[in-house]
Amino acid sequence: MATDSSNGNGHQQTTTKKPPSPSPLRFSKFFQSNMRILVTGGAGFIGSHLVDRLMENEKNEVIVADNYFTGSKDNLQKWIGHPRFELIRHDVTEPLLIEVDQIYHLACPASPIFYKYNPVKTIKTNVIGTLNMLGLAKRVGARILLTSTSEVYGDPLVHPQPESYWGNVNPIGVRSCYDEGKRVAETLMFDYHRQHGIEIRIARIFNTYGPRMNIDDGRVVSNFIAQALRGEPLTVQCPGTQTRSFCYVSDLVDGLIRLMEGPSTGPINLGNPGEFTMIELAETVKELINPSVEIKMVENTPDDPRQRKPDITKAKELLGWEPKVKLRDGLPLMEENFRLRLGRDKKIGTKDGNKLDEAT
Numbered sequence: 001m002a003t004d005s006s007n008g009n010g011h012q013q014t015t016t017k018k019p020p021s022p023s024p025l026r027f028s029k030f031f032q033s034n035m036r037i038l039v040t041g042g043a044g045f046i047g048s049h050l051v052d053r054l055m056e057n058e059k060n061e062v063i064v065a066d067n068y069f070t071g072s073k074d075n076l077q078k079w080i081g082h083p084r085f086e087l088i089r090h091d092v093t094e095p096l097l098i099e100v101d102q103i104y105h106l107a108c109p110a111s112p113i114f115y116k117y118n119p120v121k122t123i124k125t126n127v128i129g130t131l132n133m134l135g136l137a138k139r140v141g142a143r144i145l146l147t148s149t150s151e152v153y154g155d156p157l158v159h160p161q162p163e164s165y166w167g168n169v170n171p172i173g174v175r176s177c178y179d180e181g182k183r184v185a186e187t188l189m190f191d192y193h194r195q196h197g198i199e200i201r202i203a204r205i206f207n208t209y210g211p212r213m214n215i216d217d218g219r220v221v222s223n224f225i226a227q228a229l230r231g232e233p234l235t236v237q238c239p240g241t242q243t244r245s246f247c248y249v250s251d252l253v254d255g256l257i258r259l260m261e262g263p264s265t266g267p268i269n270l271g272n273p274g275e276f277t278m279i280e281l282a283e284t285v286k287e288l289i290n291p292s293v294e295i296k297m298v299e300n301t302p303d304d305p306r307q308r309k310p311d312i313t314k315a316k317e318l319l320g321w322e323p324k325v326k327l328r329d330g331l332p333l334m335e336e337n338f339r340l341r342l343g344r345d346k347k348i349g350t351k352d353g354n355k356l357d358e359a360t
C-alpha cells in the first residue's frame, strides 16, 4: 500500500482500499520472467533509455507501446528480436488489452512545438490515454507510474517549486493542451487510487536532455547543440533571462525506477536543481561546442514560463535520489551523440567517421 500521505498541504491523499489482486500467474514458476512491464512511449527519448535500464534486469520482460509520433524504432533497435522484449505499434487513445505487472505511462509528445502541433490530440493522449492505462491497471492489478511534468506549475509564482505548490496555469493558452492535460492525468491517477485502490506513482519531470533527443525536436538543449554543430546562430528566445534546470537522462531514469519500486505515490519532482538562464545556457554551449557561433535573440512564444527549478527535498528523502550529472558533463555526452547522427546525415563531419553505428 502506498505510504505517501499528503501533498504537502496536509490533505490526505491515500486510500485504505486494497488494490485489485494481481494475476495469479504473476509468480508462476512456469513464467520465464518475474515482472512484465509495459512502457507507453517507450520508443521516445526518455522511454527508450528507461527500456535499456529495465532490460538490464534479466527478470524483467518489457513491452513497449508507441505510435511513433515523436518516438522511433531506431531508439530500440538493439532490443528488437530479444526474447524478453516486445514492440507494439499502438496509440494509447485506444484501449490496450494485455497482461502486465507494472505500467510506466510516458506516452505524450513533450516538446512544445510537437505538443502544440495537434493540441486536441495532445489532450486526448493525456486524458483518454491515461484513462485507458488506468483501466488496464485496474483490470490486471498493475502498479502504474505517470510521467507528469514541471509544466503543471505553469508560470510559477513560487520558486523553487515544491510539490505542494498548486501552480499558476493558464487554462485556455496554447500550452494548456499539455499542462492542463497532465493536470487532469494526475487527477485521474488519484481518483483511481482513492476509488479503486490502484497502486499509483506520479513523477513530475523537469527539463531533461541527453542522447536520442530528436535533433529537430525544438527544445532548447537539442536546438543549441544542433545549431552549434551546424555552425548556425544559437537562437535565444526573448528575453533570455527565463530560467530552466536541466537533468541528464540517466539520472532521470534512475529516479523513475526508484519511484516505481518505492512506497511513495508522489507526486515527486524529478529534476536537476542547477538553474540557468537561456543566455547562460547558450554561452555554455558556445564555449564547450563551438566558440565561433553567434548568439542571436529571437521572438518567443506565448505563456513561456519565466522561471523553473525543482525543489527536490521529497525525492531526496523518500527515494534517496538526487542527480549526479552536471550540465557541463552532460552536454558533451549529448554533443557526441548529435555529432554522430548529424554526420550520418552528412550535414556535418564527425570527429571519428568509424563510430557511426554507436550513434544511438
Ligand SMILES: O=c1ccn([C@@H]2O[C@H](COP(=O)(O)OP(=O)(O)O[C@H]3OC[C@@H](O)[C@H](O)[C@H]3O)[C@@H](O)[C@H]2O)c(=O)[nH]1
Pocket (backbone or CB within 6 Å): 110, 111, 112, 148, 149, 150, 151, 205, 206, 207, 208, 218, 219, 220, 221, 223, 224, 235, 236, 237, 238, 242, 244, 278, 300, 301, 304, 305
Ligand atoms: O531554440 C530555443 C528553444 C527554446 N528556448 C527557450 O528555452 C526554454 C525552454 O524551452 P523548451 O522548449 O526546451 O522547454 P519548456 O521548458 O518550454 O517545456 C518543457 O518543459 C518540461 C517538460 O515537461 C517538457 O519537455 C517541455 O514541455 C524556454 O524559455 C524557451 O523560450 C530558446 O531560448 N531557444
